[in-house]
Amino acid sequence: MSKPSTKDIISIGLMMLALFFGAGNMIFPPALGQAAGSHVWPGMAGFILTAVGLPLLGVIAIAVTGGSLQKISSRVHPWFGLAFTVAIYFVIGPLFATPRTASVAFEMGARPFLPAGVDPSGWPMLLYSLIFFALTFWLSLNPSKLVDRIGNILTPLLLVIIATMLVKSLLDPVGTIGAPTGVYQKEAFFSGFMEGYLTMDALAALVFGIVAVQTVKQRGAQDRKTVISFTVKAGLVAAAGLTVVYLTLGYLGATSASLGRSENGGQVLTSLVTALFGEPGSLLLGIAVTLACLTTSVGLITSCAMYFSELLPALDYKKTAVALCIISMTVANLGLTQIIAVSVPVLTMLYPLAIVLIFASLFRSFDHFRAMYVFALIGTALVSITDGLKAMNIELDWVDSLYGWLPLYSEGIGWLLPALSGALIGYAWHRLKPSGSLSRA
Incomplete structure (x- = not known):
């Protein structure tokens, strides 16, 4: 053909x-x-x-x-x-x-x-x-x-x-x-x-x-x-x-x-x-x-x-x-x-998770490194979910104190460093415990 x-x-x-x-x-x-x-x-x-x-x-x-x-x-x-x-x-x-x-x-x-x-x-x-x-x-x-x-x-x-x-x-x-x-x-x-x-x-x-x-x-x-x-x-x-x-x-x-x-x-x-x-x-x-x-x-x-x-x-x-x-x-x-206003918090939560999944999927050598996916997504979610709650105008002053030191946090991209750190932690987990439950997808 x-x-x-x-x-x-x-x-x-x-x-x-x-x-x-x-x-x-x-x-x-x-x-x-x-x-x-x-x-x-x-x-x-x-x-x-x-x-x-x-x-x-x-x-x-x-x-x-x-x-x-x-x-x-x-x-x-x-x-x-x-x-x-x-x-x-x-x-x-x-x-x-x-x-x-x-x-x-x-x-x-x-x-x-x-x-x-x-x-x-x-x-x-x-x-x-x-x-x-x-x-x-x-x-x-x-x-x-x-x-x-x-x-x-x-x-x-x-x-x-x-x-x-x-x-x-x-x-x-x-x-x-x-x-x-x-x-x-x-x-x-x-x-x-x-x-x-x-x-x-x-x-x-x-x-x-x-x-x-x-x-x-x-x-x-x-x-x-x-x-x-x-x-x-x-x-x-x-x-x-x-x-x-x-x-x-x-x-x-x-x-x-x-x-x-x-x-x-x-x-x-x-x-x-x-x-x-x-x-x-x-x-x-x-x-x-x-x-x-x-x-x-x-x-x-x-x-x-x-x-x-x-x-x-x-x-x-x-x-x-x-x-x-x-x-x-x-x-x-x-x-x-109104549709745009309501969608902002939801997209603020979900979009970073999708971004991390997309980038991880482009590297086939990481396909079986389940721990990398898990920890990278956890790091991302910890920030993106709170960002979404803030977008709902929910008062979370303690969050700014906790995450304020993160690079680009005030710009809405504070999830980037936790995502990268999570991926590195997952990679180390995979290497140290190759037979563990999070080693392979």
Whole structure:
């Protein structure tokens, strides 16, 4: 069987870009740009590290291990593997990521066109989300044709729209780059780094990576090295596309201060498009974003329904998809701003754990060093869980006294040193007690 061609690599890369290029990818960069102002570039550098670099490594980790999220996390312990995998599927499924697709689509594709005086958070959002998830369910019954076409049709269309916005803003700018506000005044890079968590793409990569690997195999790659090579190349195509899009949207957001401060990135982008192209441009972007969000929603519902129906054979795929759509629709009606606010503490807890698992999985020589996984995850969790509690505004003054000495703790990355220390302790444990219960996975 022939290997995938360059055309196949580009096509798969665009498909991956389309899967990732959903709700968070559109709204967070312009919001970051508006808040960061003249500090937009260091802020975007941190954002790209977590919103592009980590998802790329997540896809590579799936290709390298030839497994799944549960297989990777089970190296710590089978029960941890199950619990962590279920938690990730709920986060990227009905609790946060999937409802957000409907909220963003409504924010940009419907809200700007509602009659004056109509409460957008009332029946309009309810009706919109009902139609949105009805379509999601219908498409999730046979998603193959949709997923096969989005990389060749929808993604280039969105890229053309965003490129046109950039050119127009350069020729006829809506305003100058504003002054940095809030945390971006002093900690732009690390604030952008933490903002990248909100895309949830590193978590989604551990699910979408399986789709990428399977697609590469369907195009002709069979042996392990070829699968890894072509998955990496396709991933680089997607990463390059995401980077260009993020930088463009971040710059546009930085020039939007003159339009007034917005509540979320969806409103920033809508205001920008309306200022640049008027209502026709806003309508075109709204349609494109709605299709992008619908595509991501279908991918997430399909992946989650497949996982849960396989985990619990008594659950039928269709019934599981219906349940996921109903839960997602309910959460979506909380509104985009509220969904983002509630997701921050959860992602603050889970993201560092996913980062450590991804990096550990890239080193096959560590595959059987179960103790390294265990102690590295323990060190990470000790800090990330308390960071998540603090993000819930729970007073933990004693934590700052206990962890304040850690490098980058105030920047939200205090888990890094405990993770590395835990890995070293696990390695020493393995060498000293090779037959111990934590020696091999």
